[in-house]
Amino acid sequence: MKICFLTKIEKLGVKEAIAYTKKIVKNLDCLDIYYGKPKDKIPKKLFNIKYDLLISYISPWIIPETVLAKTKKWNLNFHPGPPEYPGIGCFNFAIYDSVDQFGATAHIMEPKVDTGEIIGVEHFSITKNETVESLSIKTYNAQLDLFKKILSSISENNCLPKSEEKWKRKPFRRFELEQLATIDLNMSKNEIEKRIRATYFPGKPSPFIEIYGKRYEYNPNR
DSSP states (O other): EEEEEEOOTSTTTHHHHHHHHHHHHHOOGGGGEEOTTOOOOOOOGGGOOOOEEEEEESOOOOOHHHHHTTOOSSEEEEESTTTOOOOOOOHHHHHHHHSSEEEEEEEEESSSSSOOEEEEEEEEETTTOOOHHHHHHHHHHHHHHHHHHHHHHHHHHHHOOOOOOOOOOBBOOOOHHHHHOOTTTOOOOHHHHHHHHHHTTTSSSSOOEETTTTTEEEOOOO
16 A cells, blocks of 8 residues: 655654554555645645555645545545544634543545544543643644554555544634634733633744734743
8 A cells, every 4th residue: 555644743743653654554665754844835746646545644735636636545634623623723712612622533635624524533631721732732642542543444444434423613714713812902801811821832923912003922931
């Protein structure tokens, strides 16, 4: 089986997922790995090679329909969020909603992000004091567990596992996350603190307030 693995190198669990894939493949000539950053262009080789299995594991790319159509068996995406939180900002919206459960989802890729048939979900409990950083760590660990289960099923049974899970809403979009991170002086103290907890992550764009066209970001160290 010839496999394509698309990912970001710096994310938690990526090295372990690749190592596990290599054990499944055995013949490393049948495994192509592509690393990317958010603004990188999709590798041109994907348009010229036919794979049996294409895996998007925290990949920065939205895979075009022309590439998906070339795959002989399955195009699979591993999403760091449960069916209730497709799209971008899954950690952020879950914390804002004060949910007590979260998870990771495996699904068949369609041209539209996070809409394909779900083949597996790994759930776990979260606390009221969860931060974006702590939730992301728990989620990437759960995603790795789910990834191993899915690949084991493919290797042993030569078919995809079945799931009764369905997406619960349309994928969140970037402008919705931007709205969540926007602080307004008319908000209550509780609402402002809630939005900061839901959107602050060290080293990433922070929750902000705009005054006369200028943006001022939250910094807990100042």
